[in-house]
Amino acid sequence: MNSVKGNIFDFKLFSKIMKFVSPYKRTFYFVLITAILLSVLSIVTPYLLKTVVDDYISLGDFNGMVSMISLMFTALIFEVIFQFLFVYYANWLGQRVIRDLRVKLLDKILSFKMAFFDQNSVGRLVTRAVNDMETIASIFSQGLFMILADFLKMGTIIIVMLIVDWRLSLIVFSILPIIIYATRLFQSSMKRAFEEVRLQVANLNSFVQERINGIKVVQLFDTERLEFKKFEKINEKHKKAWLKTVWYNSIFFPIAEFSSSIAIGLLVWFGGLNVIVEGIISLGTIFLFIQMSQMLFRPLRHIADKFNTLQMGMVAAERVFKLIDRDEKIKNLGNISVEKIKGSISFENVNFSYLSNEQVLHQINLNVKQGEKIAIVGSTGAGKSTIINLLSRFYEYETGNIFIDNISIKDFSIKSLRKHLGVILQDVFLFADTIYNNIVLYDTNIKEEDVYKAANEIGVHNFISSLPGGYQYNVKERGVMLSSGQRQLIAFLRVYLSNPSILVLDEATSSIDSYSEDLIQIALKKITENKTAIVIAHRLSTIKNSDRIVVMDKGRIVEVGNHEELISIEGGYYSQLYQIQFLQEAV
Numbered sequence: 001m002n003s004v005k006g007n008i009f010d011f012k013l014f015s016k017i018m019k020f021v022s023p024y025k026r027t028f029y030f031v032l033i034t035a036i037l038l039s040v041l042s043i044v045t046p047y048l049l050k051t052v053v054d055d056y057i058s059l060g061d062f063n064g065m066v067s068m069i070s071l072m073f074t075a076l077i078f079e080v081i082f083q084f085l086f087v088y089y090a091n092w093l094g095q096r097v098i099r100d101l102r103v104k105l106l107d108k109i110l111s112f113k114m115a116f117f118d119q120n121s122v123g124r125l126v127t128r129a130v131n132d133m134e135t136i137a138s139i140f141s142q143g144l145f146m147i148l149a150d151f152l153k154m155g156t157i158i159i160v161m162l163i164v165d166w167r168l169s170l171i172v173f174s175i176l177p178i179i180i181y182a183t184r185l186f187q188s189s190m191k192r193a194f195e196e197v198r199l200q201v202a203n204l205n206s207f208v209q210e211r212i213n214g215i216k217v218v219q220l221f222d223t224e225r226l227e228f229k230k231f232e233k234i235n236e237k238h239k240k241a242w243l244k245t246v247w248y249n250s251i252f253f254p255i256a257e258f259s260s261s262i263a264i265g266l267l268v269w270f271g272g273l274n275v276i277v278e279g280i281i282s283l284g285t286i287f288l289f290i291q292m293s294q295m296l297f298r299p300l301r302h303i304a305d306k307f308n309t310l311q312m313g314m315v316a317a318e319r320v321f322k323l324i325d326r327d328e329k330i331k332n333l334g335n336i337s338v339e340k341i342k343g344s345i346s347f348e349n350v351n352f353s354y355l356s357n358e359q360v361l362h363q364i365n366l367n368v369k370q371g372e373k374i375a376i377v378g379s380t381g382a383g384k385s386t387i388i389n390l391l392s393r394f395y396e397y398e399t400g401n402i403f404i405d406n407i408s409i410k411d412f413s414i415k416s417l418r419k420h421l422g423v424i425l426q427d428v429f430l431f432a433d434t435i436y437n438n439i440v441l442y443d444t445n446i447k448e449e450d451v452y453k454a455a456n457e458i459g460v461h462n463f464i465s466s467l468p469g470g471y472q473y474n475v476k477e478r479g480v481m482l483s484s485g486q487r488q489l490i491a492f493l494r495v496y497l498s499n500p501s502i503l504v505l506d507e508a509t510s511s512i513d514s515y516s517e518d519l520i521q522i523a524l525k526k527i528t529e530n531k532t533a534i535v536i537a538h539r540l541s542t543i544k545n546s547d548r549i550v551v552m553d554k555g556r557i558v559e560v561g562n563h564e565e566l567i568s569i570e571g572g573y574y575s576q577l578y579q580i581q582f583l584q585e586a587v
Helices: 009-021 023-057 061-111 114-120 122-129 131-164 166-213 213-221 224-278 283-324 386-391 414-419 434-440 449-456 461-465 485-496 513-529 563-567 573-586
Strands: 347-356 358-369 371-380 398-404 421-425 502-506 532-536 548-553 557-560
Touching: 009 283, 009 347, 023 061, 023 131, 023 358, 023 485, 023 573, 061 131, 061 358, 122 131, 122 166, 122 513, 131 166, 131 283, 166 283, 213 224, 213 371, 224 283, 347 386, 347 414, 358 386, 358 557, 371 386, 371 573, 386 421, 386 502, 414 421, 421 485, 434 449, 449 461, 449 485, 485 513, 548 563, 557 563, 557 573, 563 573
Parallel strands: 371 532, 371 548, 421 502, 502 532
Antiparallel strands: 347 358, 347 398, 548 557
């Protein structure tokens, strides 16, 4: 957990939030004005009550009393109206701010490089984008403006008290230091407590999301009880974090209530004694001060509570802005953008490591000609997929360079580079949406007839049409309503429709079912036609027919050649790999 700063309010952080308020300045100032008016109106009714008691009830002036009560009712109506406007527009402003802030956060997250996602769980990021955002909204709806309104109300009350009677004012003020000191201790303790709460909420979200996503593994290996025990421990930490905030509340509010009761007792004792003995202080003044002391102490208690809300919002904002301020983008310094590329690829002395001191690729030199189809094979961890990650600029290589059409990929804009790359992975990701939307990926520039034409060309139209609803069939989360082979067919169509010049298949045909195999072979032949293709695969059908096969071991290229050349190398790496992995399929 990050260390908590000692200051109660972080003005530097607050200034970042206020930048998102700028588009709504009118609303912001309107809420401020209503807060000022409420502070004035709050004192009108108690003061009118004092006037009624001293000037009308004591003198038996019934008509005057009715007029004053009507005036009190009018003031109350205005107070209710301004209270409504204050609450509504404070919440309106908060929701607008977090809408813009959430868009900014998601836009930033979507631009992060893959290394960031390797180190940060999805559950934590969801917590930042959802839970923390709602907490930030409370800064405006329940925190900042409420505190400001309470401070204004307290200031008005103090001024009126001093004007009406300074002696009774001193009695009330003598209790204030106790409540203020208790409030400050309370705020400081609650800031630390809420920091812990946010941490535990993120841990809880992360754990639950991972276990739900991996429910098949949990059930298959019968680890439900083990995972449940882990959850109990995390949930226990979450409970303890919240109970700490309950503990601080349990201490503070009784102290505040007790102090308030003492102030009322002193006012009644001193004021009543003065009424009986000297008669300088009126009965209405005592009523006024009892009301105003409650109005003075109540905001203090509320301010403490709203400071909790404000601090939770600030803690959430700190976490969100840490993400927004992070520089995790792949450096997009290239400005070359071309409509068409030929498709030649060249790796020159490329070295790369995911973690420092753990090099994955060693001096990779590889040339792929325009329209050539090569296969990359090797054992798990040999570095096959890493080559694709670097070509797609998901990660930055450390030394060496990669060229497409003799232009460094770093000189292309990332958008232009990826536009010309079509990548199909082994584990195809589909959104919980229709097949059609998963094909076009919500691109309104793609016409329906183009989708149907492309599907017919690669031979998957009949398969899609056979599903309930056809192209409008909802595949649910991650495409669970389709088999792995069917998901591959959707991915093939998606890439074919984008018409890239370079096609990459990363284990894309390693787990297809027999029903989909024929369709996939037809689609594969069609989408690789007249394109540079790099195939990372174990299946013999996608290896033997390649123009060249690149064999990798421990991050190095150890052999290059076609199938016949490599199989003829006695004791060669590919020959051994073929005997072990491909012999059964060949037979």
